[in-house]
């Protein structure tokens with residue numbers, strides 16, 4: 587039984603040296619829900635994700651990151667970074683079980699192989715990452731993240747390298763596996779946000795804008811009328827000129 591995932595709130599501003607990156611802002615990620623963050627390139631989405639994950643040692647962050655249960659965050663999060671960060675000397679199976687290996691825990695080979703089958707890479711378990719395509723590598727990274735089985739999951743453009751069909755399949759798989767977890771996903775794809783978001787926000791130079799997601803539980807059907815309309819409205823917002 588998993589402990590109930592907490593609500594997460596990040597509140598504050600970030601700069602690198604003299605350059606402001608984002609904020610002041612307040613982003614709330616509801617407990618057990620999927621939050622999507624969109625916005626133009628370079629606006630600070632990855633920085634925000636990395637700050638939450640506690641892996642950013644470049645950015646000066648002034649503010650607070652809090653979990654509603656008051657417990658510390660380290661050890662409760664999985665981060666799928668923008669690059670796949672696969673270890674070139676490990677095979678696919680070794681990469682998917684890397685978390686267990688780093689923790690000195692026994693690796694669950696059977697579960698890892700089942701996960702690889704779910705991401706369509708069962709045949710590739712013994713290959714090294716260099717023998718895979720970009721989309722296959724991204725699915726290995728996804729499998730590794732899902733294997734971690736954490737209550738809080740941070741995803742940075744997790745499906746960006748996938749073809750449309752595989753992307754929809756991996757969205758469905760991730761929604762199934764991460765149901766009830768507190769998820770923050772950075773994406774450039776309005777369709778993806780409209781399908782998966784319980785909450786949707788746009789980060790721009792002028793701050794955070796909330797966007798009302800379509801009704802219905804994610805993952806919403808790709809051809810759902812309301813979801814398609816939300817996708818269109820999101821794209822229009824993303825194309826609007828930045829506020830001065």
Ligand SMILES: Nc1ncnc2c1ncn2[C@@H]1O[C@H](COP(=O)(O)OP(=O)(O)OP(=O)(O)O)[C@@H](O)[C@H]1O
Nearest residue numbers: 602607625626627628629630631632633634644668
């Ligand atoms: N190590 C670094 N040193 C200096 N500046 C950095 C560093 N990493 C990121 N930046 C700057 O911080 C800003 C925010 O970067 P970040 O990667 O968070 O943007 P993003 O919104 O995720 O962009 P994208 O959508 O292109 O991934 C950018 O202007 C970037 O140039």
